[in-house]
Amino acid sequence: MLYLKGLVVELGGKTVIKGVDLQVNREELALLMGPNGSGKSTLLHAIVGDKRCRVVSGSLVFNGAELTSLTMEERVRLGLGLGFQFPPRLKGVRLRSLVLRILEKKGLSKDEAERVLEEYSRLLRLEGLLDKDFNVGFSGGEAKRAELMLTLLQNPLLLLLDEPDSGVDVENLALMGSAISRYLSSNGRAAILITHTGYIARHVKASEAHVMIDGRIVCSGDPEEMVSNIMEHGFEACVNCRRAKR
Amino acid sequence: MNLEEARRLLKPKAEKALAKPAPYGLDLSLSSFNLGTGFGTGVEGSEKILESVGIDLNERNRSGSYYQVDNKAVYSSTRQKGLTVKPLSQALKNPENLDYYWKALPVDTDKYTAAAFLGEKEGYFIKVDDGVNVDTPVQACLLLRTPGLIQAPHNIVVVGENSRLHVITGCAAMREEAGLHIGVSEFYVKKGGTLTFTMIHSWGKAIHVRPRTVAHVGENSVFISHYINTSQVSSLQTHPVAYLDGEGSRAYLSSIIIGRGASKIDVGGTLELDAPACSGEILSRTIGFDESTVIARARVTGKAPGVRGHVECRGLLLSNKSRIDAIPELEARVQDVQLTHEAAIGRIAEEELLYLVARGFTEEEARSIIVRGFLSVELTGLPENLAKYLEGILDSLASSL
Ligand SMILES: Nc1ncnc2c1ncn2[C@@H]1O[C@H](COP(=O)(O)OP(=O)(O)O)[C@@H](O)[C@H]1O
Ligand SMILES: [Mg+2]
Numbered sequence: 001m002l003y004l005k006g007l008v009v010e011l012g013g014k015t016v017i018k019g020v021d022l023q024v025n026r027e028e029l030a031l032l033m034g035p036n037g038s039g040k041s042t043l044l045h046a047i048v049g050d051k052r053c054r055v056v057s058g059s060l061v062f063n064g065a066e067l068t069s070l071t072m073e074e075r076v077r078l079g080l081g082l083g084f085q086f087p088p089r090l091k092g093v094r095l096r097s098l099v100l101r102i103l104e105k106k107g108l109s110k111d112e113a114e115r116v117l118e119e120y121s122r123l124l125r126l127e128g129l130l131d132k133d134f135n136v137g138f139s140g141g142e143a144k145r146a147e148l149m150l151t152l153l154q155n156p157l158l159l160l161l162d163e164p165d166s167g168v169d170v171e172n173l174a175l176m177g178s179a180i181s182r183y184l185s186s187n188g189r190a191a192i193l194i195t196h197t198g199y200i201a202r203h204v205k206a207s208e209a210h211v212m213i214d215g216r217i218v219c220s221g222d223p224e225e226m227v228s229n230i231m232e233h234g235f236e237a238c239v240n241c242r243r244a245k246r
Numbered sequence: 247m248n249l250e251e252a253r254r255l256l257k258p259k260a261e262k263a264l265a266k267p268a269p270y271g272l273d274l275s276l277s278s279f280n281l282g283t284g285f286g287t288g289v290e291g292s293e294k295i296l297e298s299v300g301i302d303l304n305e306r307n308r309s310g311s312y313y314q315v316d317n318k319a320v321y322s323s324t325r326q327k328g329l330t331v332k333p334l335s336q337a338l339k340n341p342e343n344l345d346y347y348w349k350a351l352p353v354d355t356d357k358y359t360a361a362a363f364l365g366e367k368e369g370y371f372i373k374v375d376d377g378v379n380v381d382t383p384v385q386a387c388l389l390l391r392t393p394g395l396i397q398a399p400h401n402i403v404v405v406g407e408n409s410r411l412h413v414i415t416g417c418a419a420m421r422e423e424a425g426l427h428i429g430v431s432e433f434y435v436k437k438g439g440t441l442t443f444t445m446i447h448s449w450g451k452a453i454h455v456r457p458r459t460v461a462h463v464g465e466n467s468v469f470i471s472h473y474i475n476t477s478q479v480s481s482l483q484t485h486p487v488a489y490l491d492g493e494g495s496r497a498y499l500s501s502i503i504i505g506r507g508a509s510k511i512d513v514g515g516t517l518e519l520d521a522p523a524c525s526g527e528i529l530s531r532t533i534g535f536d537e538s539t540v541i542a543r544a545r546v547t548g549k550a551p552g553v554r555g556h557v558e559c560r561g562l563l564l565s566n567k568s569r570i571d572a573i574p575e576l577e578a579r580v581q582d583v584q585l586t587h588e589a590a591i592g593r594i595a596e597e598e599l600l601y602l603v604a605r606g607f608t609e610e611e612a613r614s615i616i617v618r619g620f621l622s623v624e625l626t627g628l629p630e631n632l633a634k635y636l637e638g639i640l641d642s643l644a645s646s647l
Contacts, residue, residue, distance in 0.1 A: 048604060072603050081604075088598045092619030098605075101615065105606055133619070154606050 001026050001190045002047070002158055007058035009039075009046045016042045018215035019058070024158070029184060029191045029204060031223050034212035035235045040194045041085050043212070044160045047192075048082040049075040062158065081156025083147050085163045085194070089135040095146060096130040102153055116153065123179055124149050125172070140167030148176055152183050159183065159191035165200035177203020198227045211238045249338045249347075256353045260363040263354035270543070271483025271512040274454055276357060276396070279426045281365030284316020284392035292389060292420060298476075299416025299446040300635060301387040307631050309382040312370040314399055315389045319368045328378035329411075330371065331386075334400055337371035346402045350432040350460040350489075358428045358456045362398035369400035369430070372413060376406035376436075383412040383444075383632055390453065393423030401431040405439035405467075412629055414444045424452040424480070433461035433469065437492060440468040442627045444636065447475040447482075451507055455482040465492030465521070470627040471499045472636065475513070476643055478506040478538075485514040485543065490524040490553075497526040500623045504643065505538025505568060514543025514573075519553035519583070526554075531621055532561045534568030535647075545575040548583030555584070561591035562620050564647070618644035 002024045009017035016039045024030045034040050046053040047060060049072035060067040067075055090098070096117065103113035121127045124145045135143050148164050161180070165173055181204050184191055195201060201209075206223035211230070219226070219238055229237065267273045289296065293303055305311055305323065310331035313321040319333035330337070337343045353363040370386045390397045405411045419425060427449070435441045441461075449455055463469045469488055488497045499515040517526035528544040546555035561570035574587040594616050602612035621640045625633045 050600060050604075072600070073608060076604060076606050081606075084601065084604070088595065088601050090598060090616070090619055092622030093615060098615070101607075101611075102605055105611075150605060 001063060003061040005059045007046070007060060008056040009042060010054045010056050011042050011052060015056070016215055017046060020215075020217055022210065022217065024190050024192055026188045026190055027184070028207040029193060031201060031206045031209040031227070032192055032194045032212060033196070033198065033209060033226070033230060036196070038212045039215040040212050041162050044082055044162050044192065044194065048072060048080050048160060076154075079157030081151050081154045081159055083151035083159070083161040083164055085166070087135060087143065087147050089133070091133055091136060093134050094131055095126070095134050098134055099150065099153060102150060106155060120149050120153060124175060141169055141172050144168050145172060145176060148179060152179065157189060159189065161191060161193045163194050163196055165195055165197060173199055174203050176200065180204050198231050201227045211235065213239060247344060248341055249344065252344050252347055256348055256363060260353040260360040263360035264357055264364070266354065266357050266360065268356040268358060268456070268483060270485060270514065270541070271456070272481040272510050274426065274481070276361050279396045280394055281361065281396045281398065282392075283318055283367060284395045284397070286315030286318055286320070286389065286391040288320050289313050289315060289387065289389060292418070295418045295420065295448060296387055296389075296416060299387070299418050299448050300414045300444065301385050301416040307382055308385050309380050310372070310384040312372070312386040313389070314368060314370070314387065316392050316395055316397055317367040317399070322370070326380055328375040329380050329384070330373040331384055332371050334369040334371045334402065335367070337402070343371065343402070346404055346432060346434055348432070350434065350462050351430060351458060355458060359430060359458050361396060362400060362428045362430045362458070365396065365398055366400050367398070369402070371402050372411070373404040374406050374409040374411045377408050378406065379410040380412065381410065381629060383414050383629065386413065386415045388415065388417045388427070388429065390419040390425050390427055391421065393421055393425060396426045396428060398428040398430065401429065403431070403433045403441065403443070405435045405441045407436045408438035410440040412442045412444070412632065414446070414632060416446050418448040419450040419453045422450050422452055424454075426454045427456065429457040431457065431459040433459070435461065435463045435467040435469050437465045438467055439464065440627070442470040442472070444472045444628065444632060445474070446639070448477045449479045451478040452480050454480050455484070457484040459484070459486035461486070461488040461497070463488055463490045463492065463495040463497055466494045467492060468495065468627070469497045472625060472628070473501040474636070474639065475503050475511075476639070479509045479511070481510040483512040485516065487516040487518065488526070489518045489520055490526060491520050493521045494523045495521065496524065498529075498626055499527070500529045501531070502621055502623065502640070503530065503532045503540055503542065505532065505534045505536075505540040505570075507536050507538060509538040511538065512541040512543070514545065516545040517547070517555060519546065519548045519555055520550055522550045523552040524550065527556045527558070529558045529623055530560070531623060532570050533617070533620070534561065534563045534570045535565050537565070537567040539569045541571045541573065543573045543575070544587070545577070546585055547577040547579065548585050549579045551580055551582040553583050555586075557587035559589040560620065562617065563591065563593050614645045614647060617647055
């Protein structure tokens with residue numbers, strides 16, 4: 001599915017990703033953890049083709065296609081879907097109309113789109129927000145649920161979720177976790193999920209976890225073991241950990 | 247008093263004002279235009295452009311119609327009791343109607359009102375009797391056909407006590423040649439009445455547009471105006487004024503202004519909150535394309551205790567050569583008034599574009615979603631039909647940009 005080799009990425013004139021190797025296969029869910037500012041978001045943005053994240057060297061292969069020279073539009077069409085850590089507010093654009101446009105763009109008829117909208121907004125408890133402007137006055141948790149809904153409705157092959165669990169209460173974490181799990185159980189999907197807190201890890205079945213520090217993946221391994229270690233000792237422990245690759 | 251006498255009294259004032267420039271907008275020389283009747287005969291062949299400004303020649307969902315080509319009334323109809331829709335010249339044969347004749351708007355306001363008065367030929371007269379609700383809109387169309395003409399309709403709208411009326415006016419030019427439109431409008435909303443006035447303009451790139459509008463809003467009555475200008479003009483300057491003279495009255499003015507080509511646009515609005523407990527809001531959305539310059543003004547004056555007013559001017563620049571100025575003004579003359587404003591001019595945020603492209607839209611689609619969002623003003627007070635129609639206009643506007 002996705003294969004990164006020696007990826008180096010510059011953002012705002014600064015090298016943020018300093019050589020990352022990463023592989024995610026079909027039906028896998030990779031957790032990506034790491035302290036603030038370590039480059040996790042930048043990595044996902046680089047994968048999806050955010051122009052600001054310039055690939056300096058290395059390769060980025062998705063289902064056999066080298067992505068580096070493709071635009072974001074093209075990458076999204078190939079099946080990459082990024083759920084943003086900080087999605088913007090869109091004044092005057094209602095959540096409902098945004099969802100319907102995404103679905104119609106996917107080729108659904110108006111009726112089908114309405115049905116899917118209803119199903120997902122019920123699932124993620126967003127019914128009350130559909131007629132509000134996108135992210136205007138949404139609480140932290142609401143914004144995260146809305147973002148997850150939009151990303152899932154795009155129906156990507158590779159789901160890139162950037163801290164979907166930050167600021168979400170326990171009850172809604174379970175909701176979101178089950179929505180993600182259900183999505184990944186439909187054939188051939190994969191995901192990279194950034195979690196700063198690790199909370200969502202209790203509600204999804206990850207295949208592997210990676211820790212990123214200062215633009216490098218310093219540790220990869222069993223998700224359960226790593227999440228509990230990190231939750232107990234913090235990322236400080238990772239820095240000096242003897243399992244670290246470099 | 248009859249019409250002749252009324253005009254004789256006003257004439258010297260108008261003549262003195264013929265050289266008086268307007269405080270805002272490009273100053274035009276009236277001698278470059280002529281004030282004839284024009285060659286216009288009918289609206290046939292203009293169905294499409296009229297549809298684009300809200301006029302349905304089949305009169306579906308309309309309770310009355312008035313069509314004017316150049317300076318000639320070509321059709322009027324009424325379909326409801328208690329509602330009058332007729333050419334001004336006919337209405338003024340009834341001396342009672344002189345109570346509304348140049349009473350809200352002084353003839354010597356500027357050279358444009360003066361010229362409109364002196365050359366006055368026609369316009370619409372719409373009146374709803376006391377206690378009558380006209381829930382289906384009345385439509386009025388003003389078509390400019392003859393090159394070089396000054397089209398100067400004088401329009402009067404009277405909403406009786408505890409009555410309701412919706413008017414949609416569509417104005418359009420049929421040719422590319424130069425012309426000048428001076429629409430003079432006087433609105434009177436009496437105690438407990440509601441008037442919604444929707445106006446859509448689609449002029450041409452050589453047309454100068456100088457509408458002159460004043461509304462008097464009585465006790466506990468409501469005046470709502472929605473204005474949309476979609477097309478390129480040579481110049482456009484208008485600044486409707488609503489006097490909220492009656493206690494507890496409300497007004498809401500929204501305008502959507504698209505500056506295209508080399509258009510020079512200066513659109514504003516004033517609310518005079520003159521009576522206690524009045525409230526009002528002025529809202530504008532301006533988009534600057536090409537080399538257009540757009541000035542958006544809004545002024546709210548609070549002169550009585552307990553009044554509330556709000557101004558919101560937003561501009562979106564879609565070209566490096568375009569220019570938008572937003573000039574909100576608040577003026578409090580007594581204590582215990584609450585006046586607020588917000589103004590913002592910007593470009594499309596790169597982050598919003600990027601976000602929507604990540605959501606699967608092309609860059610063009612993303613742009614149009616953002617622009618449509620920008621144009622979303624609350625179309626308060628309109629019947630569902632009309633609100634939907636306007637939403638549709640804004641949809642196609644946003645996707646055509
Ligand atoms: N738009 C930007 N321009 C310049 N530098 C940025 C920008 N966004 C983030 N950075 C920097 O890049 C580094 C990595 O940030 P980020 O990928 O957001 O980290 P994380 O998601 O792991 O918290 C940080 O040092 C941050 O300050
Ligand atoms: Mg981040």
